[in-house]
Amino acid sequence: MTNPYHIIAVGAHCGDLELQVGSIAHKYAKVGHRVTFLHMTAGEKGTPPGVDPEEYRVQKIKESEEAADILGVETITLEYRDAELKIDDDTISHVAKIIRELKPDVALTHWVNSMHPDHEACPQIVEAAWLKAALPGFDLDGLEPHGMRGMFHSENWEDMEGYEPDVFIDVSDEFDTYLKALSKYWFIMNSTSFRYYDYYQALGTMRGCLARVKYAQTLKYPTGMNVRKGADIPKLPL
Numbered sequence: 001m002t003n004p005y006h007i008i009a010v011g012a013h014c015g016d017l018e019l020q021v022g023s024i025a026h027k028y029a030k031v032g033h034r035v036t037f038l039h040m041t042a043g044e045k046g047t048p049p050g051v052d053p054e055e056y057r058v059q060k061i062k063e064s065e066e067a068a069d070i071l072g073v074e075t076i077t078l079e080y081r082d083a084e085l086k087i088d089d090d091t092i093s094h095v096a097k098i099i100r101e102l103k104p105d106v107a108l109t110h111w112v113n114s115m116h117p118d119h120e121a122c123p124q125i126v127e128a129a130w131l132k133a134a135l136p137g138f139d140l141d142g143l144e145p146h147g148m149r150g151m152f153h154s155e156n157w158e159d160m161e162g163y164e165p166d167v168f169i170d171v172s173d174e175f176d177t178y179l180k181a182l183s184k185y186w187f188i189m190n191s192t193s194f195r196y197y198d199y200y201q202a203l204g205t206m207r208g209c210l211a212r213v214k215y216a217q218t219l220k221y222p223t224g225m226n227v228r229k230g231a232d233i234p235k236l237p238l
């Protein structure tokens with residue numbers, strides 16, 4: 001492939017991105033595009049019985065690496081702490097530097113409304129980092145400015161207030177691999193607070209029904225970015 005895309009997905013906790021965009025990521029990765037999962041925190045505080053957060057952090061990073069191997073994506077977990085993610089200059093600059101280093105074309109992240117503050121922080125951090133990475137007036141360790149082409153939100157059960165998908169992606173051929181990757185996470189298979197595996201299997205099925213394919217995953221344009229400017233009506237070229 002002469003010009004592979006690079007997609008960066010930015011999630012609050014190890015496991016979020018796999019659930020939200022795992023099958024979309026695998027669809028691109030398996031034909032030679034590059035996908036990087038950037039987990040802002042490990043999500044280490046929802047510990048299994050008898051495991052402390054530091055041990056669980058190590059476990060979750062290992063699980064993220066196993067899932068990434070199955071999906072064919074790269075994975076990075078930052079040092080920020082679960083349930084303590086801040087929208088501040090240091091965090092925005094950190095993500096902006098990663099954008100300048102990795103030069104992704106597009107970012108995927110959480111929707112803007114969530115019951116979890118770390119999730120809600122992610123799209124604000126990504127949007128601010130996208131701008132900061134692109135503006136030549138910001139000196140970030142001498143790294144060359146980089147402008148991404150766009151960002152999309154993705155679907156997470158904790159982020160559903162106002163989430164109406166704009167884009168349905170057929171992942172029928174990737175769904176089995178997606179489920180296999182999900183099964184690497186203890187919390188997805190064993191949480192007693194939410195039936196993650198059942199929900200996301202059913203969600204892929206339901207979105208697939210609406211898209212008239214077997215399985216689908218969805219994305220949403222940032223508010224105000226799903227705009228076309230042209231000479232004719234969309235789908236009716238003159």
Ligand SMILES: [Zn+2]
Nearest residue numbers: 012013016043
């Ligand atoms: Zn999360």
